Amino acid sequence: MQSEKLRSDTEPVIECRKLWKIFGNDADHAMDAIRSEGLTKEDVLKHFGCVIGVQDVSFSVNEGEIFCVMGLSGSGKSTLIRHLNRLIEPTAGEVWIEGENIGTLSPTGLRELRASKMGMVFQNMALMPHRTVRENVAFALEVRRHDRKVRFEVADKAIEIVELIGWGDRYPDELSGGMQQRVGLARAIAADPHFLLMDEPFSALDPLIRRQLQDQFMQLAKEMKKTTLFITHDLDEAIRIGDRIAIMREGMLVQVGTPEQIVMEPNDSYVADFVAGISKLHLVTAARIMESMTDYEEQTGPLSKSGLLTAYPDDTLDRLAELSIDTDAPLIIEEDGKSIGVVTKKALIRGIQGRLHDTTGVS
Amino acid sequence: MNDDSAFSPLDPFQYLDLGIADWADGIKQWATANRGTIQPVKHFLNDSINSVENVFQTVPPTVMIVLLTLLAWQLSGRRVAIIVCISLVALGLLDPGAWALAMTTLAIVLCSVIMCLVIGFPLGVLAAKSDRFQAAVRPVLDTMQTIPAFVYLVPVVMLVGIGNVSGVIVTIVFAVPPLIRLTALGIRQVNQSVVEAARAFGASPSQIMLKVELPLAMPTIMAGVNQAIMLSLSMVVIASMIAVKGLGNEVLRAMGRLDAGKAIVGGLGIVILAIVLDRITQGVTRSGRERGYRHWWQGGPTGLIFAILDACKRTKQHDEANQHEQTRLRKVKQEQGGE
Incomplete structure (x- = not known):
């Protein structure tokens, strides 16, 4: 999960800072030219015969x-x-490993x-x-x-x-x-x-x-x-x-x-x-697709929570679908005993499709 | 007009003499002049070759056949051992004098091949590691392999004098190129991803060489050794022109006297030696795994000895266990009797 x-x-224990790798005999000149003139990948290949392998990569783990x-x-x-x-x-x-x-x-x-x-x-x-x-x-x-x-x-x-x-x-x-x-x-x-x-x-x-x-x-x-x-x-x-x-x-x-x-x-x-082709079922959580309680009540009036099923913000779409399979009523999302949001069936289906907060239909 | 003096652009070489032959003849003078400096090396090599030959000559043929057969069995398996044994017996039967001649030739070939290894293996490693060295050494190797032996026979004799040492030198010139080439090729052909993995786990260049590249290149390097041995054998007749004794000399003398019989005996002797050495060295490259065991000492005669020792140990243990059991039983009986 x-x-x-x-x-x-x-x-961070691994850190890459502005890493470049250019393959070719003239890599250093190509690097200078990229820095001073902002050449593109194609320019570098054409003028220096060099291939860019890694281009300005920074990340930390x-x-x-x-x-x-x-x-x-x-x-x-x-x-x-x-x-x-x-x-x-x-x-x-530069690459920094453990400082x-x-x-x-x-x-x-x-x-x-x-x-x-x-x-x-x-x-x-x-x-x-x-x-x-x-x-x-x-x-x-x-x-x-x-x-x-x-x-x-x-x-x-x-x-x-x-x-x-x-x-x-x-x-x-x-x-x-x-x-x-x-x-x-x-x-x-x-x-x-x-x-x-x-x-x-x-x-x-x-x-x-x-x-x-x-x-x-x-x-x-x-x-x-x-x-x-x-x-x-x-x-x-x-x-x-x-x-x-x-x-x-x-x-x-x-x-x-x-x-x-x-x-x-x-x-x-x-x-x-x-x-596009990735299943959202196990990936997206209720927290991401729910409407906040206040927004929902503003639109549809006060909601009576009795008889409605509850779920938690960390629950995946798969779990929400499982819960709401037998009911058309919205799900209540609770955190620390408080109702913080609502997931309607529409929001759930949109979530599975991968469209967030899309209430206007097909875009 | 005098035809001799007219320069013709269609046949220019008739009128251009750069005097290369005269210049090259200078090598001979240089060789003669430097004879003294080479003498200590020559004596050392000569003594080494003679002592190897002495060993081979003093071991009685039967013992030698047994030893070589066992060696073949250990290195290359039972089938090769049988071939080696039969070949060596056939060699001895060729002529009463053939065995001694063959041992002389074997000594020369062995010394040549050892020298080839000493020279060729490091050069091969170098050629594998350096593109520039590889490019430089390639034409030299081509020359060494193709230039007729007679061409360098004379300068070598001028420098070193006739005898076994020159014979070995001449043989090396012809036999070492494939060893260098195949060593370089074998190392270059090692799967680069395995080498990269070794680097990724922190191996130093020398560790990569010893633990990864050389073991994986070994079959190709052994093919190079095999080639060096075969080419050394093919040089024995030419080497005998500069007073190297052995089977080659027999062939050369028979040729001079148009004695076809003796020539065939000598020639067959060389062929049989070639077969023996080829089978043994080719078998070495087969890994033990292909023969059904995991370590070299688990096969061949040593494997047999180990198996026997193991069996003895087990029966001994068995006996001890039996004795132990019997004394225990006796004790129990005594105790029962005591009561």
Whole structure:
């Protein structure tokens, strides 16, 4: 349930500030030209032969939050996530991790950051075919020269968490796709990192397995409370998993917000097109579609509350529909024992359609 | 008009002599002049080759066959071991002198291949890591592989003198290019997403090389080693022109005397050696997993030994357990008797 999700108000632990990535030999000149002359993507390609991967991206992720970056292929989301552990160096801008500008880290410091604080999961799994599952999972610890016994113990624990007990001595190619990605996940969490970087981890799997892994991941995320940056091209997945979602298009973030905000208040037609097909049933709450008590009573006169069903502001449309299935009367929304609003059947149906406070009919 | 002196644009090369051959002949003079400086290296190499050859010659043929068969079994499996055993017996049966000659050739080839590895492997790694080095080394490798051996035979002899050391040098020139190429190719072909994953988990460049790139490139590198061995063997006849002994020398001498029989014996000897070395090295690239076990020591003769030891341990434990049980029973009986 969305409403149960953690909405942390703590300090941001990941911060991207005005991040740019331009691919090409002449990237620095292109960057200067963009700054001084405001060239567009097409101009840059024409004059410098450079491609813009990430364009002036700023965002921050709070501790314990699952932050989804959603975009179609080529939108620069995989490029963006690789800036967070400097697998890709930015052309301009800064990345701050736990109050530290990682652009200033020495190679050793950077490796230490990657090995101890970051766990990454890849779309194509990227497991090492010559190593057993256990050796793969223990890789981050091996890199930090923990001895064999310690790292295998830790690896076995991670293997247990992803429910692959008994597969530790197998090789990756003996496992199915879903199991391989669970190994990828185990490898990412084995070193007990602060952050998880998930680069389209479930995209290559078939729908049923994907759903299973999403559930498993959400369960894990709830238990481990790891700050996660989750890349996906699937809006349904982003909405299921993310506490907040950033929509990315042509290297830019076009909207950042909670799933509910994204679905109900799309910034532009691009986002609107995306969310058009998304079911609002489990996403939108009563608080968003209700009319306030005073407004309602002004229009229709005093309302007798006896015999009317009540709901809470956090209830989803699905729940409201369930309640009002046998009655034509409006629902009363209560908070702390006080009636604060009313949801009429019309408002409910409009809400399910995705139109807010639309009382004038078809627009 | 005198035809000789007229310059014709249609055939200009008749009248242009840049004197490249004379200039190149200078290499010979340079080689002769620098003989002294190369001597310590030469002596070291010569001693190494001789000691390897001595070992091979002193081990009795039967023991050698058993050892090589066991080695083949361990590295490449039972089937290859049988092929190796049969081939080696056939080699010995070719001619009473063939075994000794073959061991000399084997020593030379082994030394050449070890030198090839020492030189070729680091260069291959370098070529994989640096595009510029790769581009620079490629024409050199092309030249080494295609230039006729006779061309560099003379300068090498001038520099080092005749004998095994020059033989090994000449062999290396011909045999090392595929090893460098295939090492570079193998490393370059490693799946970049796996390398990226290793980086993402904090591996240093050397860890990436040792833990990811080299293991994954190993089949290709081993193909390079295999090629180096095969090309080394194909050089033995030419090497024998500069007084390298062994099967090649036999073929060369037979050729001089138009003795087809001896030539065939020598030639077949080389072929059999080639088969033996090829099968063993090719088998190495097959992972243990393809053969049904997980670690190298679980297969072949060592696997057998481990299995036997394991069985002994188990029967011993079984016996101990039996003894324990019997003493317990005896005690119980005594106690009962006491009452």
